[in-house]
Amino acid sequence: MALVRTRIAPSPTGFLHLGTARTALYSWAFARHHGGQFVLRIEDTDVARSTDESVDQILRSMAWLGLEYDEGPIYQMQRLARYHEVAEQLIAAGHAYRCWCTPEQLDAMREAQRSRGEKTRYDGTWRPEPGKVLPAVPEGVRPVVRLRNPPTGDVAWNDLVKGPISISNEEIDDLILLRPAPEGSPAGDEALGVPTYNFAVVVDDWDMRITHVFRGDEHINNTPWQINIYRALGAPLPLFGHFPVILGDDGLKLSKRRGAVSVTSYEESGYLPEAMLNYLARLGWSHGDDELFTREQIVEWFDGSHLSKSPAQWDPAKLAWVNAHYMKQADDERLAGLARAQLASRGVAFDDLDRLRRAAALFKDRCTTVVELADWIEMLVTPVAPRAEELAPLLTPPVVSALRALRDRLGEVPWDKVSIAAAVKSVVAEQGLKMPAVAMPLRLLLCGRAQTPSIDAVLELFAREDVLGRLQHV
Numbered sequence: 001m002a003l004v005r006t007r008i009a010p011s012p013t014g015f016l017h018l019g020t021a022r023t024a025l026y027s028w029a030f031a032r033h034h035g036g037q038f039v040l041r042i043e044d045t046d047v048a049r050s051t052d053e054s055v056d057q058i059l060r061s062m063a064w065l066g067l068e069y070d071e072g073p074i075y076q077m078q079r080l081a082r083y084h085e086v087a088e089q090l091i092a093a094g095h096a097y098r099c100w101c102t103p104e105q106l107d108a109m110r111e112a113q114r115s116r117g118e119k120t121r122y123d124g125t126w127r128p129e130p131g132k133v134l135p136a137v138p139e140g141v142r143p144v145v146r147l148r149n150p151p152t153g154d155v156a157w158n159d160l161v162k163g164p165i166s167i168s169n170e171e172i173d174d175l176i177l178l179r180p181a182p183e184g185s186p187a188g189d190e191a192l193g194v195p196t197y198n199f200a201v202v203v204d205d206w207d208m209r210i211t212h213v214f215r216g217d218e219h220i221n222n223t224p225w226q227i228n229i230y231r232a233l234g235a236p237l238p239l240f241g242h243f244p245v246i247l248g249d250d251g252l253k254l255s256k257r258r259g260a261v262s263v264t265s266y267e268e269s270g271y272l273p274e275a276m277l278n279y280l281a282r283l284g285w286s287h288g289d290d291e292l293f294t295r296e297q298i299v300e301w302f303d304g305s306h307l308s309k310s311p312a313q314w315d316p317a318k319l320a321w322v323n324a325h326y327m328k329q330a331d332d333e334r335l336a337g338l339a340r341a342q343l344a345s346r347g348v349a350f351d352d353l354d355r356l357r358r359a360a361a362l363f364k365d366r367c368t369t370v371v372e373l374a375d376w377i378e379m380l381v382t383p384v385a386p387r388a389e390e391l392a393p394l395l396t397p398p399v400v401s402a403l404r405a406l407r408d409r410l411g412e413v414p415w416d417k418v419s420i421a422a423a424v425k426s427v428v429a430e431q432g433l434k435m436p437a438v439a440m441p442l443r444l445l446l447c448g449r450a451q452t453p454s455i456d457a458v459l460e461l462f463a464r465e466d467v468l469g470r471l472q473h474v
Contacts, residue, residue, distance in 0.1 A: 004036025015262030040072030142180030160241030270369030384448030
């Protein structure tokens, strides 16, 4: 097999959303599985809507997911001269031509077709044919460049995901390849117009020697035009694979414009990149009945087979389950660093790194996300406010007496788990109470919640003065 080269080509007109992230993962994994190369291209020809902020978010998302690329980022707007060169090559070979129809003429053309009950399409006014006399070139009109699409026959390919697909050339018309240069740019043939998506993507993939193109199935209808451009150029065809869409909870497609959430928002919400990779990989691909697998296993197993032909359903509960698994597996020091950053974003300083690491080790099994872990750790340094209706019924006179005695005892014992446990047990026994009767209000007063890990392990994480302060007014 020739060197495998794949790419991801997001448009910086918004954030990198989940569907594009999945495509990036599959393209990256396929290249890595075959010992190939992965390219990042930024398709920024939509000048009006592309932003530097979107580019930054795309790059941060790729870095967070660990989808390292071998080339790029490559920007289309830096390649305008190349698209112009290829357009001229197609014109010279008779595979493309200039069209001077104005937007108003095209609107009138479509309206007339609609009134006749016909499919709207370009009618070939400027398409050169043997013996045909073309209209006079109008003054003051900048032409577009159109592909001279074959009028008959079919465009067929064997899709890597969906299998054989064939579309008749009669269903597609003469695609615009190059739009006029903006007003104010040089007049005449030297003006560098902006390429349309289908033209730019073919030139880019040809120049970058892309062998396999993975993308969403909304691009299936673009593929015949692209194949015809490849053929007009005499360029080798890549293999195409079109993934089904990802559906939201409402059964509608996730997209930048509807319902999708950016990749970086999941980082901010406390998800781990290995969990997101695992979940995204499983969202349209399978390896037997495996639900949990490492980054290395994805690369080992992802050979382009076992891809689903049906849309996948985004399931937040499933993602949370996967993330909880990786939280339990994660290194305590790493989680401590992530939790510390989360606390800092809230304006909460936590400088005792050893205590932070021990807290992460104790609480991580109860957490779905780093945000939840930070919630647990924050209670160690931020005053809590237990709900009065939950606490009041527990503070019977014997319990209050026991808590006051425990407060005095905790002021004297060594501050370690064993000594704290011994102090709690002795006070409970001396007061003639059951452990839950004291432990429950103690948890509420210290932690603001009734359920925690072992109370002695939790107490050890607090500063002694904070424990005594929270028990001061019992």
